[in-house]
Amino acid sequence: MIKRFLPLALVFAWAPMALAFPPCPNSELQLLPLGSPVAATELWLQAEYVMWGNEDIIDQLKNPNDPRSKCKDRLPVPDANTSDGTIQLSPAYASLGGFGIISLPELPFVATDHLHLQYALHFTVDNALLARTGDWIDLTQLEFAHDIEQANPLSAVYRVRKIQRGKGPATLEVIESRADIGPPYTKPPLSDRVVAQIPLVGEEGRTAIALRWTQFAQNPIAAEIATESTRRFEAGPVVGPPVIQYNIDSVFEVLGSSMGDDGSTDKVLYSISLPRQWADRLSMGLLDYNVPDDSQYGSEFRLVIDDPSLSAKTL
Numbered sequence: 001m002i003k004r005f006l007p008l009a010l011v012f013a014w015a016p017m018a019l020a021f022p023p024c025p026n027s028e029l030q031l032l033p034l035g036s037p038v039a040a041t042e043l044w045l046q047a048e049y050v051m052w053g054n055e056d057i058i059d060q061l062k063n064p065n066d067p068r069s070k071c072k073d074r075l076p077v078p079d080a081n082t083s084d085g086t087i088q089l090s091p092a093y094a095s096l097g098g099f100g101i102i103s104l105p106e107l108p109f110v111a112t113d114h115l116h117l118q119y120a121l122h123f124t125v126d127n128a129l130l131a132r133t134g135d136w137i138d139l140t141q142l143e144f145a146h147d148i149e150q151a152n153p154l155s156a157v158y159r160v161r162k163i164q165r166g167k168g169p170a171t172l173e174v175i176e177s178r179a180d181i182g183p184p185y186t187k188p189p190l191s192d193r194v195v196a197q198i199p200l201v202g203e204e205g206r207t208a209i210a211l212r213w214t215q216f217a218q219n220p221i222a223a224e225i226a227t228e229s230t231r232r233f234e235a236g237p238v239v240g241p242p243v244i245q246y247n248i249d250s251v252f253e254v255l256g257s258s259m260g261d262d263g264s265t266d267k268v269l270y271s272i273s274l275p276r277q278w279a280d281r282l283s284m285g286l287l288d289y290n291v292p293d294d295s296q297y298g299s300e301f302r303l304v305i306d307d308p309s310l311s312a313k314t315l
Contacts (some may be wrong), residue, residue, distance in 0.1 A: 011127065029047065029119075029312040032049070035048070044111060044269055047104050048102070051096035051098070051100050052095070052100075053285070054097060071303075073284065073305035076297075081293040082292050088192060089154045089155075089157060089177050092176075093160070093287055094286065097287055100283065100286055101281060103281060104119070106280075107215055107246065107279075107308070108245045109244075114216075115314070116215075117312060117313070118213070118315055119213050120312075122307070123209065123212045123307060123309070126306075127200035127203050127207055132164065132291075134163075137163075138159050139248070141157075143158075143283075144156040145278060147277065149243070154179070155178070156177065156178040158177065159237075170199045172252045173194045174194070175195070176192070176268075195272075198256050205221060208256070211252070212254075217247070217250055218247055220245060237294045247280065248278040251273050251274065252274055255267060284305075
């Protein structure tokens with residue numbers, strides 16, 4: 001199988017677990033701590049999570065004194081940090097960052113034929129200015145993977161960044177880093193590019209954004225046909241039915257408000273088809289940031305993410 005989350009979790013095994021990790025699940029979706037028993041639901045409506053990084057940041061993400069802590073983030077600037085923000089299908093993370101990682105349903109192996117699903121992550125970001133032109137904070141990342149084995153399993157990365165580009169309002173930018181998706185898969189990754197921009201107008205307010213991805217499973221591709229196969233987490237060959245792997249096609253969208261002040265996200269700002277790709281992993285928190293001089297970010301500074309919610313539904 002091609003899942004990358006569990007090996008990553010083993011590397012990060014020291015990281016504290018948190019029952020307060022955002023976002024809040026909506027509708028039928030279940031978010032469970034990594035390693036939880038399988039719940040009584042369809043596997044495509046269940047996801048696992050783990051926390052990673054700076055324990056001080058993670059403690060603030062938990063915020064046990066706030067009963068709504070799992071539905072909000074307050075991200076500090078822990079120290080000065082310089083980053084060029086390059087993704088190129090190999091995302092960088094700040095050494096002092098801290099965030100949660102959600103392992104999304106492994107659709108190539110848990111889907112059924114013609115399963116049609118839609119997931120959406122909604123949240124708001126405060127409109128306050130950042131201290132200096134060029135300062136930015138990466139707060140959300142969605143990763144897509146090829147549904148067949150590739151040298152780099154990542155096929156596309158989307159990062160949400162709050163950035164200060166001048167004296168005007170700060171801006172939310174969605175940055176796309178995407179690979180060539182057709183055989184023979186020999187072209188280099190496309191250059192990182194900004195595919196959506198949302199000005200954060202009115203310093204005292206907040207602005208809504210949503211990431212939505214729709215996935216369709218069909219036509220099982222070549223099964224691993226053998227009565228003996230090596231399964232994950234087992235020491236040796238076992239006898240069992242062949243593993244069916246489904247072809248997954250996705251559509252990714254960035255949504256913003258068409259009114260600017262009603263908190264809705266009903267306007268499609270960007271849309272792209274991602275054939276033979278599936279949404280593998282979602283991260284949220286302080287991923288990376290560029291603040292070469294932190295002297296104007298006091299101990300009380302927080303980038304505020306409110307009302308994050310993750311939903312899933314069949315179409």
